[in-house]
Amino acid sequence: MNMPTFRNWRSVQEEVRRRIHSRKWAPGDLIPNEADLAIEFGCARSTVNRALRSLADSGVLDRKRKAGTRVAAEPVAKATLDIAVIRHEVEEHGAKYGYLLIKRSQTTPPVSVSGAMKTRASEALLHVQALHLSDDTPYAVEDRWINTNVVPEAKLESFEKLSANEWLMKHAPYTHGDIGFSAVQATAEHAEMLNVSQGSALFAIDRLTWDSSASVTMVRLLFTPGYQLRTAL
Amino acid sequence: MNMPTFRNWRSVQEEVRRRIHSRKWAPGDLIPNEADLAIEFGCARSTVNRALRSLADSGVLDRKRKAGTRVAAEPVAKATLDIAVIRHEVEEHGAKYGYLLIKRSQTTPPVSVSGAMKTRASEALLHVQALHLSDDTPYAVEDRWINTNVVPEAKLESFEKLSANEWLMKHAPYTHGDIGFSAVQATAEHAEMLNVSQGSALFAIDRLTWDSSASVTMVRLLFTPGYQLRTAL
DNA sequence: AAGTGGTCTAGACCACGCG
């Protein structure tokens, strides 16, 4: 039997995928170690490593030193979502982007916000509400709090033409953050802004970003009904 | 000035992040090439490559041959979601998992389903509806169609004790697929199953998987209000 | 044409974590 040689890590990866798919290596099975596979595939161990590491990153394999590499018993599907600037998202759909500032004020936030952002409860933050439009129809509502202790320049920005969404990307670096996706019912206020009936199911994205130990901004985006966030699996 | 040396790709990556964060390398800027950075950092080029490639994967850098490496002007936030088996999700919250089969039948699907799954319109598919419970209260409704041409073994499985969600993971390999997230209003039927009021906002996950050119399964999961999918950024 | 990132190699040492 003439085994073809594998010249690059992608072909090695494909071959491994084939073996898993064909159940030659079934879920839970231990597969040969890198050194042996390198010999079998006729390539360097680092090439095998690159291929297997990549598969481990995508959840197909479980790797542990000494214990070896196993086919994931219950592959966790990893979906990578690209959260772009809303303007780009709209324009990529071939629509005209529009933006409307609704409210901008420096006020003390509700405790739910100061608590999450770990600011003093009495501390005033910059509150910005805006509407993003696609072909002149409402696309999403943005409700944002900005920590002006961390981003004082925001106080000088009107956000009348440029959305906080975009301004912050350029001016407010962050070290980490988290994001959550959920479904919420439209309040009367949101319903009016989005021009939908009250109680409609809206897709919500909540984001909170940090610069070291200080919160930068907390935002909730509410999308009009029908919005779907998609990605390949 | 004494530049410390960087011994591994993670420390190189951190240093690059620092420079971007401090605006030494601002968004849009071209940064030095790998060879120069390797000299500056006192490590091998492949180590720099590993660090920069990883940053490019996470959207922080844009890399092009010949054109060089630039700091992403508008960093696209990449959120990686782990879509686990529902039982695990429930158990990780420290709750008791429960499962209830509602319906199982082999019927011809609506055209919206046969269209998406690219099966003949007259072709009968296996339709499974089930309820996932967390501490005996409804957690999510699963509405699934299975292509029994591709997974004939499914016809022999009752899905009374084991959810299709889990069974398919073990028995139905797939090569690719896509996933979508959205918000929908609860129909009367769904409302009753989930024990919520009609019209509630439900978080929906739609998944369609393929084995080569044939669809394997199409599923919609509807989660009770309050459900949030979270991840680090 | 030439510069840049992409990748491969062969070898080496290390760190983790089973047994």
Add this chain to the structure above:
DNA sequence: GCGTGGTCTAGACCACTTA
């Protein structure tokens, strides 16, 4: 202890893309 994956190195060649 010791086998495994994780990483680093120095060098090489290649592929893409821009100028």
